[in-house]
Amino acid sequence: MAVTPARAKTLALSLENASSYPHFDRIAFRTPRRTFATLALNGADMNFAFDLELQARFCELAPHAIAPVPGGWGRMGFTRCDLRAIDAATFKEALLAAHARANAPKPKPKRAGKAAPPKEKRARKAR
Numbered sequence: 001m002a003v004t005p006a007r008a009k010t011l012a013l014s015l016e017n018a019s020s021y022p023h024f025d026r027i028a029f030r031t032p033r034r035t036f037a038t039l040a041l042n043g044a045d046m047n048f049a050f051d052l053e054l055q056a057r058f059c060e061l062a063p064h065a066i067a068p069v070p071g072g073w074g075r076m077g078f079t080r081c082d083l084r085a086i087d088a089a090t091f092k093e094a095l096l097a098a099h100a101r102a103n104a105p106k107p108k109p110k111r112a113g114k115a116a117p118p119k120e121k122r123a124r125k126a127r
Contacts, residue, residue, distance in 0.1 A: 002084045003091045005043030011092060012037055012046075015099045036102035037095060043083065046091075048098040050077040058097070062090050 012018055012029040018036075020029050026038040026047075038047045047069055050058065055077050058066045065085035068074030081094060 001088055003086055003088055005039060005083060007088075008039055008046050008083060008091070008095075011095055012039070012099075015096070015103075017103055018099065031099070031103040033104075033106060034102045036098040045083055046081045046095075048079045048081060048094055049102060050079050050098055051101060052077050054097050054101065055079045058090075058094050062086060065090070066094065 009020070009027065013020060015029075017031040018029055020027050022028070023035075023038055025041050027041065028035045029037045029039070034049065036049050040046070048054075048058075055068060055074075058079060059068065062085075065082045065087075067080055069078040069080050079094075081091065083091070086094075
């Protein structure tokens with residue numbers, strides 16, 4: 001059974017911390033941290049902001065309805081979902097996965113270079 005654009009929008013906005021805003025010819029859905037999906041104004045499709053692992057998983061799960069967005073966006077994990085071809089359960093699972101990724105706390109940055117020397121060594125160099 002296909003997912004209607006109205007149902008897709010309702011589900012997206014029902015998720016924790018979700019809001020929407022206009023985004024070119026689409027409606028974007030985001031958490032305070034990042035956008036997790038965009039819905040075409042004509043209601044034909046929804047794009048999910050996946051990482052490459054999630055993208056591969058859902059493309060394999062529903063190859064008739066889910067595929068990478070063509071070009072560079074697709075190589076970064078953005079994934080198109082044909083709302084007329086997707087079943088409701090798979091759509092909801094994909095939407096929840098994209099939302100969870102966007103709602104997760106930002107990872108702590110990795111420190112570049114060497115760790116600071118122990119305090120004793122720093123003190124001797126300062127003298």
